[in-house]
Amino acid sequence: MQWLSIFHDYTFQNVVIGAALLGLISGPLGSFAVLRRQSLLGDAISHAALPGVCLGFIIAGSRQMGSIIVGAMVTGALAALLMLALTRMSRLKTDASIGICLSIFFAIGVVLLTYIQGSNNASQAGLESFLFGQAAATLRSDLWLMGGITLFSLTLLSVLWKQAKLVTFDPEFAHTLGLPVSLIEVLLTTMVTLAVVVGLQMVGVVLMAAMIVAPAVAARQWSRHLGAMVFIAAGVGVVSGVSGASISALSRGLATGPLIILSASIIVLLSLAIAPQRGLLWGLLQHLSQQSQLRRRQILYTLYKTQSTRDQESHGLPFRLNFSAAVALWQLRQRGLLVSQKTNRLPMLAGRRWSLTSLGVREAQSVMAELNGKIT
Amino acid sequence: MLDVFFSSIELQIMAVGALVGIASSAVGTFLVLRGNSMLTDAISHSIVFGIVIVWLLTHQQSGWFQLVGAALTGLLTVFLTELLANTKRVKQDAAIGLVFPALFSIGVLLLNLYANDVHIDTHTVLLGEIGFIWLDITTIAGYNVPQALVSMGIVTAVNYLFIILFYKELKLATFDPALAKTLGFAPSILFYALLMLTSTTAVAAFDAVGAVLFIAFAIVPPSAAYLLTDRLWLMFLIGAFISVASSVTGYYLAVRWNVSIGGMMAVMTGAFFVLAFIGGPRYGIVSQKIRRMNARRANAL
Numbered sequence: 001m002q003w004l005s006i007f008h009d010y011t012f013q014n015v016v017i018g019a020a021l022l023g024l025i026s027g028p029l030g031s032f033a034v035l036r037r038q039s040l041l042g043d044a045i046s047h048a049a050l051p052g053v054c055l056g057f058i059i060a061g062s063r064q065m066g067s068i069i070v071g072a073m074v075t076g077a078l079a080a081l082l083m084l085a086l087t088r089m090s091r092l093k094t095d096a097s098i099g100i101c102l103s104i105f106f107a108i109g110v111v112l113l114t115y116i117q118g119s120n121n122a123s124q125a126g127l128e129s130f131l132f133g134q135a136a137a138t139l140r141s142d143l144w145l146m147g148g149i150t151l152f153s154l155t156l157l158s159v160l161w162k163q164a165k166l167v168t169f170d171p172e173f174a175h176t177l178g179l180p181v182s183l184i185e186v187l188l189t190t191m192v193t194l195a196v197v198v199g200l201q202m203v204g205v206v207l208m209a210a211m212i213v214a215p216a217v218a219a220r221q222w223s224r225h226l227g228a229m230v231f232i233a234a235g236v237g238v239v240s241g242v243s244g245a246s247i248s249a250l251s252r253g254l255a256t257g258p259l260i261i262l263s264a265s266i267i268v269l270l271s272l273a274i275a276p277q278r279g280l281l282w283g284l285l286q287h288l289s290q291q292s293q294l295r296r297r298q299i300l301y302t303l304y305k306t307q308s309t310r311d312q313e314s315h316g317l318p319f320r321l322n323f324s325a326a327v328a329l330w331q332l333r334q335r336g337l338l339v340s341q342k343t344n345r346l347p348m349l350a351g352r353r354w355s356l357t358s359l360g361v362r363e364a365q366s367v368m369a370e371l372n373g374k375i376t
Numbered sequence: 377m378l379d380v381f382f383s384s385i386e387l388q389i390m391a392v393g394a395l396v397g398i399a400s401s402a403v404g405t406f407l408v409l410r411g412n413s414m415l416t417d418a419i420s421h422s423i424v425f426g427i428v429i430v431w432l433l434t435h436q437q438s439g440w441f442q443l444v445g446a447a448l449t450g451l452l453t454v455f456l457t458e459l460l461a462n463t464k465r466v467k468q469d470a471a472i473g474l475v476f477p478a479l480f481s482i483g484v485l486l487l488n489l490y491a492n493d494v495h496i497d498t499h500t501v502l503l504g505e506i507g508f509i510w511l512d513i514t515t516i517a518g519y520n521v522p523q524a525l526v527s528m529g530i531v532t533a534v535n536y537l538f539i540i541l542f543y544k545e546l547k548l549a550t551f552d553p554a555l556a557k558t559l560g561f562a563p564s565i566l567f568y569a570l571l572m573l574t575s576t577t578a579v580a581a582f583d584a585v586g587a588v589l590f591i592a593f594a595i596v597p598p599s600a601a602y603l604l605t606d607r608l609w610l611m612f613l614i615g616a617f618i619s620v621a622s623s624v625t626g627y628y629l630a631v632r633w634n635v636s637i638g639g640m641m642a643v644m645t646g647a648f649f650v651l652a653f654i655g656g657p658r659y660g661i662v663s664q665k666i667r668r669m670n671a672r673r674a675n676a677l
Contacts, residue, residue: 040414047588076395089661090653093411095469096599100649103592107642110589114636132484154621206421206588211525213470221465254488258481265478272465286647 012249014138015202018146019245019260021238022202025150027215028157028194028230030237032188034216035168035226040095041080041189046101046196046205048079050109053130053200054116065142068130069197070151076193079105084189106205131203135245135256146198153194157230164188164227169215195297202241203257212262215240221275236271238265295328297367303356304364329354337363382519392509393641395528396581396617397593401601402535403574404594405611408602409550415454415571418476418593420587422453427579432490443576450575451568453479481544497514506584506638521571524584531580535573539612542566547608585638592642593619598630600645600652603659618648 003254033042056071057063079101086097129137157164166174167184175181192212199208219233235289244260273281337360341353354363378487379388400416408411425447427442434441453475460471516526517659539546549556549563556563577675580589601614633640654660 015387034467034470037467037469039467039473041419043417086614086653087665089664090603092408092599092602093410095414096408096595096602098593099413099417099595100599100646103588103595103642104646106588107592107639107646110639111630111633111635111643114639115633119633207477207481210481213473214477217466217470217474254485258484258601261477261481262485265481266476268474272460278465280465296675345455 007248011136011138012245013142014143015249015256016133016242016243017143018135018138018202019241019256020238020259021143021146021150021241022195022199022211023215023239023241024234025153025198025237026208026211027219027233027237028154029192029195029233030212030214031219031226031230031233032168033192033212034220035186036188038192039082040098040211041083042096042192042196043209044105045080045081045192045201046078046208046212047102048111049073049076049193049196049200049208050106050130051112052109053205054109054112057116058112059181060346065139065145065201069145069200072197072200073193075105077138077194077263080189081186082185109205118330128202129204131204131206133200133202133207133257135202135248138201142201146201147341149194150200153191160184160187160271168226169337172246201259207257210261210264211237214261214268217241218264218268218271221271236264236267240267246369254292268301292324292328292331295324296332299325299328299332300356300360300367301371303338303354304361304368314330332360382521388522388525388628389509389637390623391504391637392522392524392528392584393506393623393627394620395525395532396584396590397597397623397641399528399532399535399577400574400581400590400594400615401597401615401619402532402539402612403570405575405598405601405608405615406570407552407574408595408598409608410567413595413599414472415457416471416506416574416578417591418453418457418592419571420449420594421476422479422483423575423579423582424587425449425486426452426488426550426575427480427582428483428490432486438677442579446575446579447572448575449479450571450578454568454571475665488667505586505636506641509584512583524580527580528584531577538569538573546570550676566633584641589638592645596645596649597644598624600649603652603656618645622648 030042033039052071052073052075053068054071055075056068060067083094083101085095086092086100087094090097092100131133140347163174163179163184166177166179167181171181171185178293185296196205196208197210199211203211215233215237216229218236219229219231222232224228240263241260244263245256247263248256248259248308271279273279276282329338333340337359338354340355381391404416406418421496423446426445429449430441430445431586442609453481456475457468457471460466460474461468466474506524509522510522513520514523514526515521545556545561545566548559549566553563576588577594578587584592597618598611600618600662604614605611622644623641627637628643629635629644630637630640652660655662656664
């Protein structure tokens with residue numbers, strides 16, 4: 001039980017709480033981004049936070065969380081607005097606008113980063129950690145800041161809930177109702193910046209894109225309702241944050257950010273596979289059960305048709321006996337629709353003479369009636 | 377003339393920058409036109425995964441293995457993205473946003489695990505340093521040439537060879553994929569070939585500019601060119617011109633302010649893009665505004 005002592009570890013507590021906060025904010029905000037087809041905008045905004053981090057550092061003169069967060073928010077929001085402006089005012093498509101904002105802002109960030117390094121400021125060490133995050137360096141005071149931002153953005157989201165929902169699903173209708181559609185769109189887009197600044201310390205600017213997308217995509221598989229989706233996304237975010245942080249703490253030297261992202265990715269894969277109704281596994285099972293039902297009906301039908309006209313004894317079975325047919329024959333016999341007699345001519349199932357019971361005849365007739373009804 | 381070029385580190389750094397730009401904007405042009413430019417983002421991040429895997433298998437940090445590995449990783453990224461999107465449960469853009477961070481994370485974790493014996497660290501992976509190309513030299517015809525210059529030269533030549541050979545097909549597949557398919561040109565195979573070239577370009581440019589700045593060189597010059605012209609061949613020329621201009625100006629500004637050379641070159645592509653966005657002759661916002669004002673005046677009369 002020695003590993004339990006880790007829960008009393010100060011750093012570990014900070015990291016887990018921080019990761020949970022990150023999940024809590026990025027899940028709900030990401031849900032809106034994903035539904036509004038702006039998944040990659042989160043990527044651009046998080047890359048664009050880098051010059052803000054550097055500017056915040058230059059202005060404050062030290063690695064102060066407050067000024068760094070303000071800087072990141074300003075440049076992140078600026079990149080988002082610039083991207084919207086590029087798409088509206090030029091003939092570039094959305095993807096190119098996102099790519100331009102992402103790469104240029106990041107390049108400015110790199111230039112500023114090297115400028116700070118060149119200026120020989122002693123406290124600049126660790127500024128680079130914002131590329132990948134440095135979860136272990138999280139302080140209690142950072143947590144209060146992150147918690148405050150999370151609380152603020154979730155409150156804002158719940159206040160704007162109806163408007164945001166309408167703008168997400170039917171902007172034209174929202175417009176006819178007289179809602180300030182562009183304002184709400186801009187607000188929803190720039191709010192992603194808030195999630196990004198919470199993630200700065202945890203996963204860094206490079207991997208933040210996945211924290212926006214993954215919980216939302218996972219949640220989308222489990223629910224068709226926006227409200228439920230937002231809650232599930234928050235839950236998925238918290239679970240992946242906490243599990244990533246814990247794995248990182250238990251293994252020595254594995255970075256927290258990538259582990260959080262991988263946990264989220266695994267939850268997405270599981271959700272895609274097993275979520276009820278939408279899950280790929282259920283789809284496959286449904287397909288198989290339909291196939292076997294069809295097979296059973298085919299056998300009933302052919303047996304009913306051949307029983308009167310041909311002798312199975314001389315011709316063998318009136319259909320090819322493969323695996324699925326064998327399964328279907330077995331199932332039908334279990335249900336008492338078929339009986340079989342040994343004829344010794346061939347081994348196993350093929351060596352039997354199959355005939356319908358009176359129950360089977362009735363079933364076959366109802367199948368035929370249904371088929372005839374469908375044809376005519 | 378050659379002597380001057382090969383004895384000047386400055387000129388060679390600028391040449392590498394320009395070649396990175398020319399090679400990546402050549403493939404980037406098609407991606408921007410097709411609306412797939414964020415695939416460069418995905419590819420450039422996930423080749424980190426490929427580079428680490430190839431390094432663990434062969435212990436080679438550059439060379440043919442890495443190029444082939446990168447091409448395969450690029451294809452893997454696109455394949456996984458399409459696989460996710462084809463389930464119809466995830467939209468294309470969300471699929472991109474899921475696949476590359478996952479691959480990138482695995483790459484970073486592998487770096488963590490084997491950090492002691494891998495020379496690449498996450499810093500160089502992301503940023504690269506074009507100023508250090510001089511550290512890795514080969515000798516060709518009596519001249520000392522940076523390895524990066526040779527590999528970028530080859531990649532540029534291969535990219536343009538591909539584009540010149542399949543110019544008509546690529547043009548058709550870009551602007552009318554449906555027609556290209558009915559005529560039997562297999563646009564998807566062309567597209568995959570293009571993405572393989574994009575990945576090899578990314579890995580060749582990797583040492584010089586890193587994973588993220590590659591995106592700037594691949595997307596920004598073609599986008600600026602797209603705002604300046606309607607002719608496909610002119611887009612290549614303008615893209616190449618912007619690449620050369622930004623690597624020259626970027627180099628001098630970087631030296632003057634003592635900042636990252638690759639980063640400054642990428643920033644300069646952005647500056648040229650802004651110029652095209654504002655002052656482009658036909659699609660720039662100034663000329664759009666003038667045209668709108670003229671139309672209004674004509675209406676008022």
